[in-house]
Amino acid sequence: MNIERVELQHLQMPLKFRFETSFGSTTLKDFLLVSVYGDGEVGYGESVAMPDPFYNEETTETVWYMLEKFLIPRLLANPVETPEEVARLFAPIRRNNMAKSALEGAVWDLSCKQKGISLAKALGGSRSVIDVGISIGIEPTVEEVLEKVGQYLDEGYKKIKVKIKPGFDVQLIRGIRERFGDQVPLMADANSAYTLDQIDIMKELDQYGLIMIEQPLAHDDIIDHAQLQAVLSTPICLDESIHTAEDARKAIELKSCGIINIKIGRVGGLTEAKRIHDLCQAQNIPVWCGGMVESGVGRAHNVAITSLQNFTIPGDTAAASRYWDEDIVEPGIELIAPGQLAVPDGPGIGYKVNQQAVGKYVLRSANFRP
Ligand SMILES: O=C(O)CCC(=O)c1ccccc1C(=O)O
Ligand SMILES: [Mg+2]
CATH class of the missing domain: 3.20.20.120 (Enolase-like C-terminal domain)
Incomplete structure (x- = not known):
């Protein structure tokens, strides 16, 4: 697979209601969007880590750090042919599962779009x-x-x-x-x-x-x-x-x-x-x-x-x-x-990302190239 660029974006989206669990409560969705570019297509992944380490140990900031310091450099330095190889490439890094998943998911989407098949x-x-x-x-x-x-x-x-x-x-x-x-x-x-x-x-x-x-x-x-x-x-x-x-x-x-x-x-x-x-x-x-x-x-x-x-x-x-x-x-x-x-049958995740909406919610972004 040809991977030309990875973009990280930190977004905050207001929730329509207060969501409370036994470990905390929130009215704001704070997360990272990962975009992987290659051969004219873009694959998207989302980090589901929360801003605080109360569901698990990861947070929005630890995910950004792991992606920037370890996961993105590893992906850009090692050619992969399939998304499963990305999982194997990340395996030596212990845990940090939400960080790995955000980038692996974007590669799955990109790979499906490059092949013209649905992710499902x-x-x-x-x-x-x-x-x-x-x-x-x-x-x-x-x-x-x-x-x-x-x-x-x-x-x-x-x-x-x-x-x-x-x-x-x-x-x-x-x-x-x-x-x-x-x-x-x-x-x-x-x-x-x-x-x-x-x-x-x-x-x-x-x-x-x-x-x-x-x-x-x-x-x-x-x-x-x-x-x-x-x-x-x-x-x-x-x-x-x-x-x-x-x-x-x-x-x-x-x-x-x-x-x-x-x-x-x-x-x-x-x-x-x-x-x-x-x-x-x-x-x-x-x-x-x-x-x-x-x-x-x-x-x-x-x-x-x-x-x-x-x-x-x-x-x-x-x-x-x-x-x-x-x-x-x-x-x-x-x-x-x-x-x-x-379940959509279009290529990849089967939905288009609305960049105008992303623009409303984005706080910061960074780009990474091989
Ligand atoms: O509506 C959703 O997305 C499920 C919400 C949910 O239950 C949940 C949300 C945040 C963290 C943990 C959990 C959970 O399933 O334990
Ligand atoms: Mg649960």
Whole structure:
């Protein structure tokens, strides 16, 4: 592949609402856009790291640093023929998965555009339409979450995920079941807010027929999760604990979870995401695509990977208009039917980046050449 230039841009986009989790809250999307130029085409990737290291250890600034000092120079100094080779080229660098993923994803998009095939097809995806769910943040009151649940059910979302934290958990789930019934496909995400000392809360949550409980225990744990899974009938889903296919293999072997949330950024890119998908498929572990409140570029990557066969549970990739007044891609990533997004079949991610919109949100940029 011919790579002539890499551009890094730091953007800030206002969110339409406050998004709160057990680890923090935000009204501004702060992220990096990566553009890789070659042979008249441009590939795009997005860093999903947050400005603060509370979801994982990376931040917008550490990603910029890793890209500038290590990853971009490595890519520009070593010819690669396929995006999978980029993953191999980055492997000696430990972790920094969101930094790797942003650049690897841009190379995947560029490679697909150079070949004239869609990213979904290149990854082995088979769906042309995907079912999607929605992730609802913590609100000041249970009632405010219930209102949002009603609104998103009306829009047809196929899975309702609510964020929980100690003191905002059982009464919330009970409230949703009482108002909307037992048939609502419902799950809870704790973002590591509990320990085994609070096992009684988990046992109470176990009574509500949840599709899964996501990452209840520590971000770096798979042992306590196995102990918890042994006493719950609700499947545990791991998010924060899984960074590689090896992590997934070990968690499955230990029975730490029954479901895995695949986030492309968290696992270092599309190549590793596909590897985890394939491993889980062989082990009969369903997967779904998590979200990191992505702009249109990251959202398009999520849509593409979700077209793979073992993404059998609706993910968190909701319609862009839920998040943004003006996104950076065109056409807007919107529901084509209740709770469904189309998988584009145009080259690469299948959406155009709107440079005028990027211009509104960009704070700084830098260019790198071989
Ligand atoms: O709407 C989305 O993009 C999903 C939001 C979400 O749940 C989330 C957002 C930021 C950080 C972590 C998580 C998570 O899945 O744990
Ligand atoms: Mg999560």
